[in-house]
Amino acid sequence: MAEITRPKPGTPLRPQLGRLGPQGEVQVIETPLWKIRLRLLWRSFQSNFKIFLENPIGLIGLAIILLFAFMAAIHPYLLENVWNRNVYDPVIGIDQTITFHPAPPSAQHLLGTDPLGRDVLSQLMFGTRAAFILGILAAFVTVTIATTVGALSAYYGGAIDTFFMRLADLIIMTPIISLLIVMSALFEIGFTHLAVIIGLLGGLGGATIIIKSQALTIKVRSYIEAARVAGGGNAHIIFNHIIPNLLPLSFLYMMFSVTSAIALEAVLSFFGLLNIRMSWGLMIFTTQRAGYLLDLSKWWLIFPAGLAITMLCAAFYLVGRALDEVVNPRLRKR
Amino acid sequence: MRRFLFRRIAQNIFTFFLFLVLVYVLVDAQPGDFSNVYLNDPRLSPKQRTILRESLGLDKPVMERFVQWLGNAAQGDLGISFSNYPRPVLDVIAERAPRTIMLFLTATILSYSIGFLAGKILAWRRGGFLEYATTVTGVGLYTVFLPWFGLLMIWLFSFTLGLFPIGKFVDPIVWRRAPVEANDVFLRLMLTIFLASILFIALFSYSRRLNPGQRTPVRLVGSGIIIVAWFAYWASSGMGKYAADILHHLFLPILTLTLVNFAGTMLLTRNSMLETLREDYIMAARAKGLPDQVIRDKHAARNALLPVVTSFVLAVAFVLDGGVITETIFSWPGMGLTLLEAAVVQDIPMVIGALVFTGILALTAHLIADILYAFLDPRIRYT
Numbered sequence: 001m002a003e004i005t006r007p008k009p010g011t012p013l014r015p016q017l018g019r020l021g022p023q024g025e026v027q028v029i030e031t032p033l034w035k036i037r038l039r040l041l042w043r044s045f046q047s048n049f050k051i052f053l054e055n056p057i058g059l060i061g062l063a064i065i066l067l068f069a070f071m072a073a074i075h076p077y078l079l080e081n082v083w084n085r086n087v088y089d090p091v092i093g094i095d096q097t098i099t100f101h102p103a104p105p106s107a108q109h110l111l112g113t114d115p116l117g118r119d120v121l122s123q124l125m126f127g128t129r130a131a132f133i134l135g136i137l138a139a140f141v142t143v144t145i146a147t148t149v150g151a152l153s154a155y156y157g158g159a160i161d162t163f164f165m166r167l168a169d170l171i172i173m174t175p176i177i178s179l180l181i182v183m184s185a186l187f188e189i190g191f192t193h194l195a196v197i198i199g200l201l202g203g204l205g206g207a208t209i210i211i212k213s214q215a216l217t218i219k220v221r222s223y224i225e226a227a228r229v230a231g232g233g234n235a236h237i238i239f240n241h242i243i244p245n246l247l248p249l250s251f252l253y254m255m256f257s258v259t260s261a262i263a264l265e266a267v268l269s270f271f272g273l274l275n276i277r278m279s280w281g282l283m284i285f286t287t288q289r290a291g292y293l294l295d296l297s298k299w300w301l302i303f304p305a306g307l308a309i310t311m312l313c314a315a316f317y318l319v320g321r322a323l324d325e326v327v328n329p330r331l332r333k334r
Numbered sequence: 335m336r337r338f339l340f341r342r343i344a345q346n347i348f349t350f351f352l353f354l355v356l357v358y359v360l361v362d363a364q365p366g367d368f369s370n371v372y373l374n375d376p377r378l379s380p381k382q383r384t385i386l387r388e389s390l391g392l393d394k395p396v397m398e399r400f401v402q403w404l405g406n407a408a409q410g411d412l413g414i415s416f417s418n419y420p421r422p423v424l425d426v427i428a429e430r431a432p433r434t435i436m437l438f439l440t441a442t443i444l445s446y447s448i449g450f451l452a453g454k455i456l457a458w459r460r461g462g463f464l465e466y467a468t469t470v471t472g473v474g475l476y477t478v479f480l481p482w483f484g485l486l487m488i489w490l491f492s493f494t495l496g497l498f499p500i501g502k503f504v505d506p507i508v509w510r511r512a513p514v515e516a517n518d519v520f521l522r523l524m525l526t527i528f529l530a531s532i533l534f535i536a537l538f539s540y541s542r543r544l545n546p547g548q549r550t551p552v553r554l555v556g557s558g559i560i561i562v563a564w565f566a567y568w569a570s571s572g573m574g575k576y577a578a579d580i581l582h583h584l585f586l587p588i589l590t591l592t593l594v595n596f597a598g599t600m601l602l603t604r605n606s607m608l609e610t611l612r613e614d615y616i617m618a619a620r621a622k623g624l625p626d627q628v629i630r631d632k633h634a635a636r637n638a639l640l641p642v643v644t645s646f647v648l649a650v651a652f653v654l655d656g657g658v659i660t661e662t663i664f665s666w667p668g669m670g671l672t673l674l675e676a677a678v679v680q681d682i683p684m685v686i687g688a689l690v691f692t693g694i695l696a697l698t699a700h701l702i703a704d705i706l707y708a709f710l711d712p713r714i715r716y717t
Binding site for chain 2: 182
């Protein structure tokens with residue numbers, strides 16, 4: 001039995017992680033705080049990942065996302081080293097050895113060529129990268145705004161809360177596609193603009209309300225009061241205590257935002273309203289312009305792009321749903 | 335309840351006003367204005383163009399123009415559509431709005447009822463292969479790229495099977511010597527369907543009070559009478575052929591929109607049911623020895639309905655947006671197609687008119703969902 005001894009006089013009286021040494025004295029473990037935090041984060045990630053793995057639906061989604069990410073990542077390499085840039089460039093390439101375009105799938109063009117003689121597989125891969133960048137950028141903007149605004153309006157309440165909630169009501173009720181159709185017809189909207197617009201509309205809309213209601217339940221927890229008693233200012237409490245606890249939910253909403261951003265971009269490019277180089281929606285628009293839309297004997301013109309949009313959107317949505325079960329314990333299996 | 339209603343309506347009017355400001359400022363912020371259309375016309379000197387700008391009021395500040403436009407709009411004057419010249423915007427809206435409302439209402443009601451039923455069963459039979467298959471199919475349909483899906487539907491049902499027409503509102507061959515206007519028939523169609531559904535609701539709420547032995551025969555006979563009366567009316571009116579043609583064209587867009595929308599409700603109902611099933615009163619109902627079906631339908635599902643109704647508020651915009659795409663794919667000449675066509679040719683008055691209409695539709699649906707919510711949940715009593 002080790003005898004419990006008081007620490008030697010002169011040691012600072014602040015709470016420290018310690019253990020009893022062989023002589024019974026307190027040994028202070030010299031581990032920096034960030035290491036402990038990181039370890040805790042890793043441990044919670046592991047346990048959450050285990051719950052995530054229990055759901056095959058989330059795994060299907062994750063597998064599809066990884067497959068598409070691989071496609072997006074390998075495209076620049078292929079274009080540099082394997083494919084001839086003049087033939088396989090997704091926007092300006094043309095295969096002059098084939099007399100009639102769109103040509104069916106062959107050994108050179110695994111998914112055939114489009115009406116302008118460009119390789120469909122190359123376009124598909126380029127479009128994958130575009131979809132990822134757009135989706136993640138828009139989702140990032142959405143989540144940053146929604147989390148900050150949600151935390152602020154839950155913490156302060158009053159006029160800020162009323163303003164942002166009424167704004168969210170307004171945005172929820174606005175049919176965004178109709179609005180974006182008008183905007184993109186009247187203004188020149190490029191890739192980044194679109195991502196920011198979608199992010200803004202999403203971030204100030206529905207996501208804020210849900211994140212705010214979560215922030216309200218966090219605001220009344222005892223550790224927030226403890227932080228206030230310890231002398232923490234408003235900014236400190238919001239950014240160090242409330243927002244970190246909102247992050248799991250924000251991450252969940254990121255998945256749903258990616259889905260809606262990709263779908264929106266595809267619809268707008270399908271109508272030919274966007275000013276972008278190449279995307280999945282634009283591939284279908286090109287097909288439509290060339291008049292092959294209902295000709296399913298030329299399936300490679302519309303199926304790869306349509307299927308890719310659907311699959312990637314569904315994959316992010318499925319991962320979001322699986323994360324929902326991680327974040328919300330009431331949905332888990334008994 | 336009355337005060338709640340009053341406050342909600344006042345709030346909605348305010349929101350609608352904000353929406354108008356947003357739409358006007360957005361459209362106004364576009365580069366150039368109407369006088370730029372004549373920029374390439376050498377017969378128009380710069381001085382004349384200035385006069386044109388002045389006479390159109392384009393030289394005034396935005397606020398002044400907005401107030402003027404608002405005053406005109408309040409008197410029912412939304413201007414004249416450029417692309418449908420010389421028809422006023424309101425005239426175009428009056429012609430096309432019923433088609434969109436019909437599509438929107440039918441698809442919403444169908445997708446919510448199917449989604450709720452499917453979600454209820456899905457939560458009850460948790461964990462089987464059926465659940466995974468349905469969830470994946472549901473998510474696939476919910477996130478499907480709608481233009482592509484619409485094309486596949488057209489290809490399958492119209493092109494390959496030949497069951498339905500490829501888009502459009504009516505078949506010109508059938509209507510060549512028609513003694514009636516298509517819109518008259520359509521409005522009458524909407525009216526009779528509306529009356530029939532009111533009768534159905536009345537019948538079902540009446541028969542709920544009867545004892546269980548009488549309930550089924552009363553419902554069967556009542557439904558039979560309503561359906562026969564509906565068909566008899568159309569057969570006797572001499573317009574049956576035309577009404578059938580419109581319905582024939584309407585079927586595929588509604589089917590597409592319903593398929594895409596029902597999954598959202600289904601997945602939400604499932605989640606909501608899973609939460610409800612953990613409540614103590616479900617345990618109590620089981621302990622009482624009630625049959626499974628009664629627990630599911632009367633104890634769990636009714637309480638699980640609340641978040642689903644709330645979600646309707648979020649879904650209104652989603653369904654409306656889906657309507658725009660569906661109308662475009664099926665060339666259904668409603669407000670969505672009108673909006674897209676007007677936006678592409680920069681027919682500004684028509685664009686504003688279409689957006690205003692969409693805003694009104696969204697707000698009305700929102701208000702109805704709010705009232706329904708207060709009506710369904712006895713814990714919420716807005717005073």
